[in-house]
Amino acid sequence: MFDAYNVEGGVSEEEYRKVVKDFGASLISDQLAKRLDHPLVPDLFFAHRDVGKIMDHESGFSVISGRGPSMNMHIAHLLVFRFVRHFQDKFGAFVFLPFSDDEKLLARDLELGHVLRMSYENLLDMLAIGFDPKNTEVMLDLATLKQDVYNLAVEAASNMTLSTVRAALGFTDDMNVGIHFYPAMQSAHILYPTKKYGLPTIVPIGLDQDVFVKLARDVAPKMGLAKPGDILSKFLPGLTGGKMSSSKPETAVFTTDGPKEVKKKIGNAFTGGLPTAEEQRKKGGNPEVCVVYQYLKTFFGVDVRQQCRSGEYLCGDCKKMLTEKMTQMLTTHQSERAKVEKNLDKFAPELGDLKDRILALK
Missing domain, CATH: 1.10.240.10 (Tyrosyl-Transfer RNA Synthetase)
Incomplete structure (x- = not known):
């Protein structure tokens, strides 16, 4: 149906429920939906892992969501980042916005200059949503990578096996070395607020990208860190009725x-x-x-x-x-x-x- 690098066709409600069960997640209950208090919960943001538990953390919590920009942002992206801002406005959550622009060089045949320009354009769109600068950090891997995040990626990589990464993402022998390392960098993005500030993280994410959260949840205890949680979103259909895609x-x-x-x-x-x-x-x-x-x-x-x-x-x-x-x-x-x-x-x-x-x- 879909994976981290390929999403095809629509997904029925029955398929969504099956995927949630297969992924080991839970549908958002009426009680949690009331607590989250957002109009797109649970119709669009419909399932989760450990969200209530993380929101109860005595020192607060963080929300992370980023972009791997190859093109300009579209309106579905805006929905996600407005949802992230809702956590900051309503619950005082710390927000971390990392850009996986390095992944685009590894996974696609793109030029460095193009990817960085798209990162910049996407950054403007993201920050135009109105995040609080005092409670938000932004990082572009190719331009403003934090040393703490790179160190965390190396630590994550030392706790991941090649077989685990390949099984999760379907990587093959003919793929470059960098893309095999990238899940460790993604885990570092997810776990950075926990490592740096002691804040457990919630990741609003599409079903196709959930594999990266699962890998981070697997590696976190090995690094002495709390497992991240996530909120899963359904796919918004494109104007033509199929998948919405920046490349189309x-x-x-x-x-x-x-x-x-x-x-x-x-x-x-x-x-x-x-x-x-x-x-x-x-x-x-x-x-x-x-x-x-x-x-x-x-x-x-x-x-x-x-x-x-x-x-x-x-x-x-x-x-x-x-x-x-x-x-x-x-x-x-x-x-x-x-x-x-x-x-x-x-x-x-x-x-x-x-x-x-x-x-x-x-």
Whole structure:
């Protein structure tokens, strides 16, 4: 169905439940959902490991979520980082935002300059969400790697076997040496707040990337550290009905898209509507398969299920509504993005000249 480097097709609710059982996770209970107090729990963020236990830690806890950027961020990424900010705002969680940009050089045929430029662009999007600089750390592996994190990666690597990494990720003999080491670096990202500050970590993460959390949970006790927990998210469908992918622009609205691009992409979105307006008014639409319906509900809390099924709203009506709301959201986001670029050093002094250093690369 999917792995850390390949995700194909949609996933049914039955498959989600099976995966949770196979992964040794638990569905988020009503009690935990009430405690988390977020509108996308449990519909999107639906399963977990040890979240309640970690939130009860007497010294507090941390939340980590990063990016392995090869392209610009799209709107599904925004959902995850807004969720991370929710933990900071509501529970005072320390937030660590590591960039796995080194992995992109190891796993894909990309140039250093391109990956670093994408890291910078993604960084602006991430920080535009409004994290508290006093309770947030940011790290780009290729530009601002912390010595503590590298040391932790070496320690993790000394406690992992090649056979474990290969079994977990399906690596083969023809793959480079670096990609075999990378799970240790990912574990270091996850365990850094625990090692450095004594804070257990929660990782909001997609099912395809959960293998890295499982590897970190396996190695943590060997390093004398508390196991990290995670919150698993479902996949948000792409505009065309399949997987949303940064490498397929037609499937996603990007954070940098302008009004014309947003209108065009949403105008071509899959709805599963009937061939004619007359038929749809008579028989109604099918919100269960409609991407536009899902986006209205997920991003804006607008539920038009009844109007869709009754035929009161046609696909064009919902597309117009979504276009207006999405354009407004991105306009606000892009404004905040521009402000952040002028104040990166608030998060770390070494970020102040990051753009100049990246542009200097040939």
